[in-house]
Structures are given as C-alpha cells and as structure tokens.
Amino acid sequence: MIERSIKLEKHIKKGRTLILYGARRTGKTTLIDNYVADNQAKRKIVKYNGDNLSVQTNFSVNDINLLSQYVDGYDLLVIDEAQNIDNIGKSLKILNDERKNLAVLVSGSSSFELKGQVGEPLVGRKTTLFLYPFSAYEVIDSIKDEPAIVAWKRLQEQFLIYGLYPDSITANNNNERSQFLAEMVDSLLLKDILAFQEVRASDVLLKLLRLLAFQVGGEVSMEELGKTLGISKNTVNRYLDLLEQAFIIFRLNGFSRNLRSEINKKSKYYFYDVGVRNAIINNFNALDMRNDIGQLWENFVVVERKKQLSYSGKKRNQYFWRTWEKQEIDLVEEKDGKLFVFEAKWNPNKESQLPKQWIQEYGDTQFSVINKDNFYDYFLSEGTTNE
Missing domain, CATH: 1.10.10.10 (Winged helix-like DNA-binding domain superfamily/Winged helix DNA-binding domain)
Incomplete structure (x- = not known):
C-alpha cells in the first residue's frame, strides 16, 4: 500500500469540520476509509455517502432535531462526496454549534460545488486540506x-x-x-x-x-x-x-x-x-x-x-x-x-x-x-x- 503524506488525525477536532478536497480518483475515499478502519476501535465513527439519495435528503435539512438522529452517539461524522447534498454547509454549521463533542470530516470532488455551500456558513469552523494525485x-x-x-x-x-x-x-x-x-x-x-x-x-x-x-x-x-x-x-x-x-x-x-x-x-x-x-x-x-x-x-x-x-x-x-x-x-x-x-x-x-x-x-x-x-x-x- 502507498502511504499518503497527508495526515487527517491532527486536523480532526471536536466542534469543527475538516474538508478534504481533491479531483476525482485522487484517493480521497481510500484515505478516509483507511482512517476509519484504523480508528474504529478508538472512537465512535459514523460514515455516510453523499451519492446516496437518502443521505442527500437527511442532511439537507437545517433542523438539529432531525439531524441529531443520524449523529447522536458518535464522536466523528464522516460524509464522502458531500458536494451532492443541498444546504450541507448550513447543516454542518448547526452540528458544529449544537454538538460540540462531534467532529466532522467531509470530502468533495469539485470546489465550485462544495465551497459554494460551505464557505460562508462554516467561517471559523472549518479546516481545508487538498489531496493531490500521488506525489x-x-x-x-x-x-x-x-x-x-x-x-x-x-x-x-x-x-x-x-x-x-x-x-x-x-x-x-x-x-x-x-x-x-x-x-x-x-x-x-x-x-x-x-x-x-x-x-x-x-x-x-x-x-x-x-x-x-x-x-x-x-x-x-x-x-x-x-x-x-x-x-x-x-x-x-x-x-x-x-x-x-x-x-x-x-x-x-x-x-x-x-x-x-x-x-x-x-x-x-x-x-x-x-x-x-x-x-x-x-x-x-x-x-x-x-x-x-x-x-x-x-x-x-x-x-x-x-x-x-x-x-x-x-x-x-x-x-x-x-x-x-x-x-x-x-x-x-x-x-x-x-x-x-x-x-x-x-x-x-x-x-x-x-x-x-x-x-x-x-x-x-x-x-x-x-x-x-x-x-x-x-x-x-x-x-x-x-x-
């Protein structure tokens, strides 16, 4: 296996969102899946895929009472391909504000879609990393x-x-x-x-x-x-x-x-x-x-x-x-x-x-x-x- 130089762990923090950008097929999903597998025993992780229609529906609502049923009991929320979810930035802001013990990790393949949704809502609440093809x-x-x-x-x-x-x-x-x-x-x-x-x-x-x-x-x-x-x-x-x-x-x-x-x-x-x-x-x-x-x-x-x-x-x-x-x-x-x-x-x-x-x-x-x-x-x- 080729180990990536980018390290997610030091950027994943409670009450904040880590956004992993990168072109399609650069290995974002593999990097995230490897992190989840390596840390499943140490923390409570729930992972969703933004390509899934039900996930798009569930996380497009801006209501903490509705969002909480998908994250309560976990300390890390992971959403792959988050650019496919409408209003995802507002939903993540609500989770950052209302669930202080929850860390969030999302990935996106196109910055014009994901940045447009998360930029303003997550000001002061996000860290952004970029995954290139292999070096x-x-x-x-x-x-x-x-x-x-x-x-x-x-x-x-x-x-x-x-x-x-x-x-x-x-x-x-x-x-x-x-x-x-x-x-x-x-x-x-x-x-x-x-x-x-x-x-x-x-x-x-x-x-x-x-x-x-x-x-x-x-x-x-x-x-x-x-x-x-x-x-x-x-x-x-x-x-x-x-x-x-x-x-x-x-x-x-x-x-x-x-x-x-x-x-x-x-x-x-x-x-x-x-x-x-x-x-x-x-x-x-x-x-x-x-x-x-x-x-x-x-x-x-x-x-x-x-x-x-x-x-x-x-x-x-x-x-x-x-x-x-x-x-x-x-x-x-x-x-x-x-x-x-x-x-x-x-x-x-x-x-x-x-x-x-x-x-x-x-x-x-x-x-x-x-x-x-x-x-x-x-x-x-x-x-x-x-x-």
Whole structure:
C-alpha cells in the first residue's frame, strides 16, 4: 500500500469540520476509509455517502432535531462526496454549534460545488486540506525492494508520460494507463464542469484544454485564446476558472515588485497531473520521441513542489518571473519577504544562471536548478522540504 503524506488525525477536532478536497480518483475515499478502519476501535465513527439519495435528503435539512438522529452517539461524522447534498454547509454549521463533542470530516470532488455551500456558513469552523494525485515521494517511498534513487531512475519516464493518479500507478501496463487517462478526460474530469451552471460547450472546453496543454510553461493571453476559440475574453476567464475549480489546472501569476519591464498581467497554467495533460493531446510517446520534454519537466517539477509544500504545511506564495526582454525564471517563491528561485531543466548538462536583471533588482537570491538527476535530492530523500 502507498502511504499518503497527508495526515487527517491532527486536523480532526471536536466542534469543527475538516474538508478534504481533491479531483476525482485522487484517493480521497481510500484515505478516509483507511482512517476509519484504523480508528474504529478508538472512537465512535459514523460514515455516510453523499451519492446516496437518502443521505442527500437527511442532511439537507437545517433542523438539529432531525439531524441529531443520524449523529447522536458518535464522536466523528464522516460524509464522502458531500458536494451532492443541498444546504450541507448550513447543516454542518448547526452540528458544529449544537454538538460540540462531534467532529466532522467531509470530502468533495469539485470546489465550485462544495465551497459554494460551505464557505460562508462554516467561517471559523472549518479546516481545508487538498489531496493531490500521488506525489513522486509517496510512490518511491512505498518501494522497499530497491534503493529510492534506483526506483526514481526506473520510474521517471513513466511518471512524466502517465502521471501519478493512483489508477495509473497501480495499472498493470501502459495500455491500461492510457485507457484510464482517456476515461478521466472524457467522462470524469469534465463531468463536474458540464453539470455546473448548465455549461454545454464541451467541445470548446476540450479545445481550451488542448491549447493550454500545448502552452504549458508559456504565458497565456485571454484575448488570443478567445480569438482562437471564437468566444469572448470573459467566457475564456469563466471557463479557466471552472477548470481550476475542477482541479484540472492551476495558475501561476507573474512576480513583480518594481521593474516596469516585468510581466505581471499574464498567467501561466499548469496541470495537476502531467498524465492528464498528455491524454488531452493524445500523446503518450516515449521521452526520446517527444519535442515537449522541457514543458513536461517544468510542469512536473512545479506541481511536485506544490505537493511538497502543501503536505509539509509550509506556506509560500508562488509565481513565475519574466521580462519583456525575455529573461525568465520558472518558479519564484516568496516567504516573509525572502525570495527562493527554481529552474526546471530536464538535462543535467544544461547550464542555467540567474538572469542579470533579476540579480540587479533582487540580489543573488537562493537559486536551485532541478534536473532529472538531482530531483531525488530535492523531493525524494528522507525529510526533504527544501527550506
């Protein structure tokens, strides 16, 4: 079994709600079921599934007398797929207020549905965690019959082509992996979006995703996307927002403090999983047959860094940096006024230096170049969080 880095126990507290977000098939239900199984003897747990119609009815009422019959006698309430329950936020608020000895754990696959319901009602009463697909560290750490560095070298190509979704990692062969990823794109990932606010233009969404997939690592122009797709800039922004809230993509904004030459009005978009990105463009070719290895590696490094920071509890603002003179840095992190700079270079023989304009403006900041050989040191060796 692959142990997840995210730990539920320290976040489950009486009188509060823990919300576990994440895309479909990232392992939320498995994580919750394992927690329930491990703690069933220590605490009184009741678990419901929000896909069940009776559960949707029972927990959509905002009456403590009605809600109490489903939770009394327990100290932990668990609701999987809670986004399917109308008014769930108000119901959870009532339980938090009226049952001070009851802890609540809920999961949701789409933030635009669950956040909209629980955001305001649970202000001050909730903790939010995000579950990504497996991290490279989680997978490598689970392998006990070979050294971690050997496992990384053996699996790095698979990770970059087929990603790190649990179903992809546990598949028997690459054909199964590509079939799973195609299914994810066609029937699961877009399901949340197309069902939300009566979005019907599935062809436009897929075209938008394809454009983003080909532009990974490059700044995105809303105007250009709109012209290419034949839709307005506002519609582009709306669709991008929906894709973010469905946990398919995320954005980095441009970093700027002073220089007029710095680009700060554009964004870069990355995929939470590079396997999904490859499925969108239907390209599962081996690395030596690809011309996008630089883009793949940059996306992979950026999202693995997000996982690393998230699971270690470290808070840093993340950006990219680029000037109109085309000097650029892949990833800039900011914490307490300090800056940390990262470049993703697949080839360990390819040199990289801090841009002169960056040094002139921000000094000789901590600079890390992450390639396929030293990735292990940054992400896979024991306890690495790269302070």
